[in-house]
Amino acid sequence: MxxxxxxxxxxxxxxxxxxxxxxxxxxxxxxxxxxxxxxxxxxxxxxxxxxxxxxxxxxxxxxxxxxxxxxxxxxxxxxxxxxxxxxxxxxxxxxxxxxxxxxxxxxxxxxxxxxxxxxxxxxxxxxxxxxxxxxxxxxxxxxxxxxxxxxxxxxxxxxxxxxxxxxxxxxxxxxxxxxxxxxxxTYFNLAGHQNGDKKLAGHFITINADDITPVNPVDLIITGEIAPVEGTRFDLRGNPDLHALLQQYPEGYDINYCLNMGDQQVYNARMEDSESGRVMLLTTDQPGMQLFTANGFPEEGAPPIVGKDGANYFKHGAFCFEAQNYPDAVNHAHFPTAILRPGxxxxxxxxxxxxxxxx
The missing domain is CATH 2.70.98.10 (Beta-galactosidase; Chain A, domain 5)
Incomplete structure (x- = not known):
């Protein structure tokens, strides 16, 4: 059909x-x-x-x-x-x-x-x-x-x-x-958009990436390094509880992952919501993916963003899986090229x- x-x-x-x-x-x-x-x-x-x-x-x-x-x-x-x-x-x-x-x-x-x-x-x-x-x-x-x-x-x-x-x-x-x-x-919440005030409770995440491109914490500009996630809070290869991580690290996530590419990768990133049972799998031909956890949404207690059907959206009420090239690649020759040429x-x-x- x-x-x-x-x-x-x-x-x-x-x-x-x-x-x-x-x-x-x-x-x-x-x-x-x-x-x-x-x-x-x-x-x-x-x-x-x-x-x-x-x-x-x-x-x-x-x-x-x-x-x-x-x-x-x-x-x-x-x-x-x-x-x-x-x-x-x-x-x-x-x-x-x-x-x-x-x-x-x-x-x-x-x-x-x-x-x-x-x-x-x-x-x-x-x-x-x-x-x-x-x-x-x-x-x-x-x-x-x-x-x-x-x-x-x-x-x-x-x-x-x-x-x-x-x-x-x-x-x-x-x-x-x-x-x-x-x-x-796009901002997703697998429990439903109306749960944008629940800080992604019940969400478990996997990103098949061994490395990230670190940023300067002041302005979030890429440093040019490619750093391993092993032993850091950015290691999301084992399906951790994202809600628990956001409670531990209230600054949230806004970082580019260097995706593991190749035929052995069934997917590049996965999110599941344990309550609804929904699962979202991302696959892409891009070398990177930005994980963003709606860090700029209003804090609880502040006036919310009022969305569809009058739903209230607060900080960490959603996530973005942004498949992309590495940020600022135009200024880092060792990153995948960002230049498109005529023809x-x-x-x-x-x-x-x-x-x-x-x-």
Whole structure:
């Protein structure tokens, strides 16, 4: 049975310095055999909902977000959006040198450049279409946008499968050499988005990575090292209790893992919720994955972020699995290259697969 795709509207984007007011389109992909579904909008090429089964067959939305476009426009700091680009993560001082030319990017995070700048791809209106059972979003970033060289043409494709998978694929070409590296910044809570005040209670995590790229704790800029996780709080290879770790380390996690790649890896990362029985597996062709535990959400006692259906979201109420290249790779020659050149195609594929486990 084929996946069904329907289209409706999600409000109106008011426009901005380089954008006209536009209706926001929403696409719902559903497996009619079991109800597994996902919703995406063309503002930011954003995943706004994903309904997965618990062990009793009950569907629940495991993606944090908002009921209308206004929520996404108002809550800009936590990056409640889908597609991050042109580059994910921080670039130190917003500066890099490429082929002998110095480039200065916009500075939007302290003294650094973060997630594509002030108006990154997560804040753009994309051109939507439906093709071959997939929802495709396209965007043209012009030469000089946020300081990046060259025109860049991007397509992001969302596909739901009958195997309870959400596949996200990225393709890009450029007119000049340019750093390119996307990710998806969806906030998940496998107990359901309405549990965004429970600090990921019941969540157990596995990341198949022997190393991380450490950061300066002050500004979270990559140091350039590749350091082993063995014997540190970053060793998540043994399915530890993430809630317990967050209680022990209240600063949370915001770190890039150097994924173990190869045919022997059934998955790169895994999260399970012991209460609902939901399991999410991530597989990717990218060398890294940022684990982020919603550290910037409000502390308990402060006014919460109010999400879908009036749910309250607090610090450590969700997690992100952000498949990506290593942050600041453009400034570290020993990291996997971030440079895309004319005539080449950037391709990136990440799969989020959902299953259930019994008690």
């Amino acid at each position: 084929e996946i069904e795709i329907t289209e409706d509207t999600f409000g109106t984007h008011p426009g901005g310095p380089d954008q006209e007011p536009r209706v926001v389109q929403r696409y719902t992909m559903t497996n009619p055999a079991n109800g597994f579904s996902a919703q995406v909008i063309n503002y930011g090429a954003t995943l706004t909902s994903l309904k997965a089964h618990n062990r009793n067959g009950i569907l629940d939305d495991v993606v944090l977000g908002f009921d209308s476009i206004e929520g996404y426009l108002e809550n800009t700091t936590p990056y409640f959006r889908g597609t991050i680009g042109r580059t994910a993560g921080r670039i130190a001082k917003g500066h890099f040198t490429l082929d002998g030319t110095d480039y200065q990017l916009s500075i939007n995070n302290g003294e650094n450049h973060l997630h594509g700048g002030f108006i990154g791809f997560d804040k753009k209106m994309w051109e939507p279409s439906i093709s071959g059972g997939r929802v495709v979003f396209s965007y043209h970033s012009t030469d000089g946008a946020e300081g990046y060289p060259g025109d860049l043409f991007t397509q992001v494709t969302f596909q739901l499968t009958t195997f309870n998978q959400l596949i996200i694929e990225y393709q890009a070409i450029v007119s000049k050499p340019c750093p390119v590296g996307y990710t998806n910044h 080449n195609i950037h391709q990136h594929r990440t799969i989020y697969a959902f299953a259930t486990m019994q008690k």
